[in-house]
Amino acid sequence: MLSLSDLTFSYGTIQTLHGISAEMLPGRVTCVIGRNGVGKTTLLKVIMGILRADSGRIAINDRNVTPHAASRRAREGLALVPQGRQIFPKLSVADNLRVGLEATRPRKRKIPQHVYDMFPILWDNRQRPGGNLSGGMQQQLAIARALVSKPSVLLLDEPTEGIQPNIIQHIGEVLQSLVNEENMTVVLVEQYLDFVKEFGHDFYIMNRGRITANGETTDLTQELISDYLSV
Numbered sequence: 001m002l003s004l005s006d007l008t009f010s011y012g013t014i015q016t017l018h019g020i021s022a023e024m025l026p027g028r029v030t031c032v033i034g035r036n037g038v039g040k041t042t043l044l045k046v047i048m049g050i051l052r053a054d055s056g057r058i059a060i061n062d063r064n065v066t067p068h069a070a071s072r073r074a075r076e077g078l079a080l081v082p083q084g085r086q087i088f089p090k091l092s093v094a095d096n097l098r099v100g101l102e103a104t105r106p107r108k109r110k111i112p113q114h115v116y117d118m119f120p121i122l123w124d125n126r127q128r129p130g131g132n133l134s135g136g137m138q139q140q141l142a143i144a145r146a147l148v149s150k151p152s153v154l155l156l157d158e159p160t161e162g163i164q165p166n167i168i169q170h171i172g173e174v175l176q177s178l179v180n181e182e183n184m185t186v187v188l189v190e191q192y193l194d195f196v197k198e199f200g201h202d203f204y205i206m207n208r209g210r211i212t213a214n215g216e217t218t219d220l221t222q223e224l225i226s227d228y229l230s231v
């Protein structure tokens with residue numbers, strides 16, 4: 001479970017998050033949706049600890065992690081799949097996955113087989129440099145890298161961006177199995193509404209650094225969508 005209470009953040013003098021409070025539950029995919037520039041990526045970075053909140057509180061499974069750096073939050077069970085994937089282009093697929101093992105305690109050396117089982121294409125291409133993979137394969141690699149440490153809370157920033165439909169479907173099915181079989185808390189930042197409706201359970205709409213609506217994805221009305229999401 002991930003609990004956010006009254007988080008604020010500013011880039012210099014420009015306040016970007018204005019008191020974000022939310023509860024993301026285990027066994028559910030919670031979607032954070034909103035137009036470009038409203039602060040979704042900033043929020044995920046603040047949750048991960050890449051950016052430090054100015055005020056507010058972040059708790060993972062009721063443990064307060066607000067004072068902790070990103071590396072420590074990773075050891076406490078948090079993992080981020082960043083926007084644009086950010087894999088290491090010159091490292092092999094296997095070595096990219098080994099980077100994810102740095103969050104494990106005690107430190108593991110071996111890439112868990114379950115990760116390759118989820119994304120068989122990564123096993124077939126494990127020796128290839130990450131930079132040579134298609135966008136869809138890179139996205140699977142970025143998700144797999146986040147999963148090697150067996151996080152309890154997984155944050156994903158627009159994983160369907162620029163990805164072909166069959167891989168989008170596979171990513172959705174992986175998320176479904178993580179929540180159903182591992183009871184994971186999945187936080188999905190996503191602008192692709194069909195994906196939100198098919199695989200999401202709960203939603204928060206963000207607008208200009210604030211949460212302006214929330215509920216279950218089955219209640220995501222056309223009115224909300226046209227008020228906050230359409231351009």
Ligand SMILES: Nc1ncnc2c1ncn2[C@@H]1O[C@H](COP(=O)(O)OP(=O)(O)O)[C@@H](O)[C@H]1O
Pocket residue numbers: 011016034035036037038039040041042043
């Ligand atoms: N490193 C940065 N420095 C200053 N402003 C930034 C930085 N990153 C993002 N912003 C600004 O913060 C706001 C929110 O950005 P972002 O969190 O990336 O939004 P989203 O992910 O919803 O598109 C935007 O106005 C953006 O221009």
Ligand SMILES: [Mg+2]
Pocket residue numbers: 040041042083157
């Ligand atoms: Mg973003």
